[in-house]
Amino acid sequence: MSNSLIETLVRPEIRALNAYHVPPATGMVKLDAMENPYAWGAELKTAWLARLQEVDVNRYPDPQGTVVKQGLRAAMDIAPEFDLLLGNGSDEIIQIIIMALARSGAVVLAAEPAFVMYKMIALFAGVKYVGVPLRAEDFSLDGPAMLAAIAAEKPAVVFLAEPNNPTGNKYDRKVVEAIIAATPGLVVMDEAYLPFTDGDSLDLLRHDNVVVMRTVSKLGLAGLRLGLLIGAPAWLHEFDKLRLPYNISVLTQASAAFALEHYGYFLEQAGRIRADRAGLMQALAALPGWTVFPSEANFILTRLPAGQARLVFEALKQEGVLIKCLDGAHPLLQDCLRITVGAPEENARLLAALRDILNLDL
Numbered sequence: 001m002s003n004s005l006i007e008t009l010v011r012p013e014i015r016a017l018n019a020y021h022v023p024p025a026t027g028m029v030k031l032d033a034m035e036n037p038y039a040w041g042a043e044l045k046t047a048w049l050a051r052l053q054e055v056d057v058n059r060y061p062d063p064q065g066t067v068v069k070q071g072l073r074a075a076m077d078i079a080p081e082f083d084l085l086l087g088n089g090s091d092e093i094i095q096i097i098i099m100a101l102a103r104s105g106a107v108v109l110a111a112e113p114a115f116v117m118y119k120m121i122a123l124f125a126g127v128k129y130v131g132v133p134l135r136a137e138d139f140s141l142d143g144p145a146m147l148a149a150i151a152a153e154k155p156a157v158v159f160l161a162e163p164n165n166p167t168g169n170k171y172d173r174k175v176v177e178a179i180i181a182a183t184p185g186l187v188v189m190d191e192a193y194l195p196f197t198d199g200d201s202l203d204l205l206r207h208d209n210v211v212v213m214r215t216v217s218k219l220g221l222a223g224l225r226l227g228l229l230i231g232a233p234a235w236l237h238e239f240d241k242l243r244l245p246y247n248i249s250v251l252t253q254a255s256a257a258f259a260l261e262h263y264g265y266f267l268e269q270a271g272r273i274r275a276d277r278a279g280l281m282q283a284l285a286a287l288p289g290w291t292v293f294p295s296e297a298n299f300i301l302t303r304l305p306a307g308q309a310r311l312v313f314e315a316l317k318q319e320g321v322l323i324k325c326l327d328g329a330h331p332l333l334q335d336c337l338r339i340t341v342g343a344p345e346e347n348a349r350l351l352a353a354l355r356d357i358l359n360l361d362l
């Protein structure tokens, strides 16, 4: 294999990247990836497997995902005037949107720290990315800075996650509306963490330049890879042209259709996670010097005393607990850790390990 051929042919910005790193987690308490910790009950599993027996894997899937879309519409109460577009995870929807808008000189803009895929996919598509820092104190939107950046960069698309990852907070509705009004491009409201908060962004669809993106991943179906975009038919008609045919497999379609018939089961699990979040936040806030930021999601962002985050992260890993170390990921995330809310026994193991590591007798 000739390295010089690769250097000549592969774009330098791609060669400079590190592949998306997913740390090994076999046998660990896995609190790093915002997964739902609960397995399906035996009865549900049996009914699901029976359903899968009817799937014709020799056939291509329904290209439109008709049954899944009906299930999503019913479960999420989506008004008939909006269309749905399905993606292989909402990651694929981000990719479709950015590819569609990647005219020469186009800009992707997001408030930072944000979900990393906005920036990564902009880079993959060869589109300029601009990150506007959130306010350092509380990770709220910096309205004047956002409006100034929008005026200067004229973004083709602005991504706003509501609640935001990795900060966990929601944004001031007035500032969001001002951003929508000022943006010459499309505003994507990313509601990946909707199951863990109240209210939603569907009413913002009254603006011509807004679409709403969701996923079933954080609700408890991360393994299926299914995201959805909700918006005006005119937008989705264009985006649908970039969607690869058959992007949602027969197994995902059958499983999602089945799971959506039991939507309440997953909402109940999300409700438990949400209730357990309060206790975990309180316990973490009691650790010496730890700041816990308010969360409307299924994870908690904390800031540790200077220099401790990486040490605590590594020590937890030694104890078999995997969380996410964000120190170094963004200037505003210095000394920060992100912890997914797990099942009660997992949260207890985390706290016991932390007390051990920090030498506390509690």
Ligand SMILES: *Cc1c(COP(=O)(O)O)cnc(C)c1O
Residues within 6 Å of the ligand: 088, 089, 090, 091, 092, 115, 161, 164, 165, 190, 192, 214, 215, 216, 217, 222, 225, 226, 227
């Ligand atoms: C997890 C996450 C996604 C991606 O979800 P998938 O549907 O699993 O691809 C999108 N946006 C945000 C903010 C997320 O945290």
